[in-house]
Amino acid sequence: MVKCQRCNAIKLWKLRSGKLRCAVCKTSFRPRIGGIHVSRDVLKDVITEFDLEHSTNIILERCVISKYKLLKLLTALRTEMTKDIPKAFSGIVEVDETYLGGKWKNKRLKTRKCAGRQKRGRGTLKQPVFGILCRDGEVWAELVQNVEAIDLQPIIERKVKKGSTVYSDGWRAYTGIATKGYVHRLVDHGKEQYSDKRGGHINGLEGFWGYLKRKLVTRGGIRKERLPLFLGEYIWRYNHCKIPHKQRIKLLFKLLTSVHY
Secondary structure (H helix, E strand, C coil), rough: CCCCCCCEEEEEEEECCCCCCEEECCCCCCCCCCCCCCHHHHHHHHHHHHHCCCCCCHHHHHCCHHHHHHHHHHHHHHHHHHHCCCCEEEEEEEEEEEEEEECCCHHHHHHHHHHHCCCCCCCCEEEEEEEEECCCEEEEEEEEECCCHHHHHHHHHHHHHCCCCEECCHHHHHHHHHHCCCCCCCCEEEHCCCCCCCCCCCCHHHHHHHHHHHHHCCCCCCCCHHHHHHHHHHHHHCCCCCCCCHHHHHHHHHHHHHHHH
């Protein structure tokens, strides 16, 4: 919640210039975005370049803003994108899990020696991610501690409405979903079954995992504590990929200014 910088009052007027005026002490000020002061024109320029997925160096060349302010602004933008997620899914949904963390051969030698031989897939030391996709709709994903039933099924109950049809692979964590009020359909990847030719598949979510990993690879490595921000960014981009560029800019601008202005 935005407060007056002088008296901490919460009743404010929005001026045509983009500033806010306190109704109590009549002080005019420009609200901070991500802890910094930035004009609306510069903000629009940064959002335009960000939506085009330009690097930080390119944005710095094209926008009148310091690197410190830019990084703070991009963090605030990604934080709001992470919050703009689907509330609940219904109808036909797909659920699946994947792992993020780069190739094992690229890890530090000390890390490889301490961990020993590394497995692929379930049982790996990489970061597990659980996702839900609604057919012809939106996708949602979240970092999880583990991929057992005690971890995944509460998420499904929270994010998917009862009576929906849930497609998954044959992983044991999904056993028992039908008893919780869902229609459960399996796709047995262990038997090289990827589609029953009647709509039974989780290829939509597998496609999102491929999109996510390709985007993260272009980053050249991300700190683990910042992974949720980038995960939220690419979920938002995937859900809004069919919207024209100019409309996405307006949505991002509104998303950021509605909180900080």
